[in-house]
Every structure is written in structure tokens, then in C-alpha cells.
Amino acid sequence: MKKIIYIDMDGVMADFEKARSNHPLSRTTPFRGRPDTIPGIYKDLVPIEGAIESVNTLLDTPNYDVYFLSTAPWDNPEAWMHKRLWIDKYFETRKIRKRLILSHQKHLMIGDYLIDDRRFNGASEFKGKWIHFGSKDYPDWMSVMDYFANINQ
Numbered sequence: 001m002k003k004i005i006y007i008d009m010d011g012v013m014a015d016f017e018k019a020r021s022n023h024p025l026s027r028t029t030p031f032r033g034r035p036d037t038i039p040g041i042y043k044d045l046v047p048i049e050g051a052i053e054s055v056n057t058l059l060d061t062p063n064y065d066v067y068f069l070s071t072a073p074w075d076n077p078e079a080w081m082h083k084r085l086w087i088d089k090y091f092e093t094r095k096i097r098k099r100l101i102l103s104h105q106k107h108l109m110i111g112d113y114l115i116d117d118r119r120f121n122g123a124s125e126f127k128g129k130w131i132h133f134g135s136k137d138y139p140d141w142m143s144v145m146d147y148f149a150n151i152n153q
């Protein structure tokens, strides 16, 4: 049976932190402390090193079923659209079409793995294995792909 892998976007595939720190509005009211509500901030995020290549490898692995599982800010509805467009910009449409799930309740998803950099929105309560991206065990995509290579041996 195929293993289901969920992959978070911000901090795992897309570099939100870089966009935040470079954005002229990020230190002004009302966006200080709420950079996720800056207009258009999700539109042009640059990929995190190794992310696109690694996710393509997972997408191309027949025994994995890959979905993107991200939380879009409730108070920034255009971010929901920009996440959909971001996925389509960096991956072949035929591979990722209808594979984007936007949720504040990640713990409700049924699956085997969740690659996520933060514990919030249900990530730490996910019933499968939480691969804590950016932690000591999984600091980067190379370490994540090493993990998947080893479980298949």
C-alpha cells in the first residue's frame, strides 16, 4: 500500500522568513507581529534549498502518495490563492494537481508522514510520524531524503 506523505509549505518548501525579513512593511503597523497578513507576501516566496528537487523525487516515487499540507492565514484570503499558484509555479501541473490541502487542523489528516517545521495547527498531534524539518534530526532536505532512503532498505 502507498505511504501518504504530507509536506508543509512555509519553512519547508518556501522561504517565508526571507520574504518577511526583506519586506518593507514587515516592521510597520499593523504588520509587525502579523507578517502573514502583508499583501502579496506569499506570492513570490523563493524555494528552500533542495526542496523542489527533493519533493519531485518523492512525487516520482511510486509507493508514495504526496500532498501539500499548509496553513494559510485566515485573515489573509489572497494567501490561499497564492499558495495554490506557488505550487503550480514550481511543479509540473500533472504531478501536483488537486494535491494541495490548506488546513488549520493538520492532526485530522490520515497519513504516514508529515514534514513540517512547526508544531502548530495540529502538526505535533499528527497521528503518523512528524518529521520535524529544521530540527536537530532533520535540519535540511538532505537529511529528510536520507531518512526516506533508509526506511526503504
Ligand SMILES: [Mg+2]
Pocket: 008, 009, 010, 011, 012, 116, 117, 118
Ligand atoms: Mg511551516
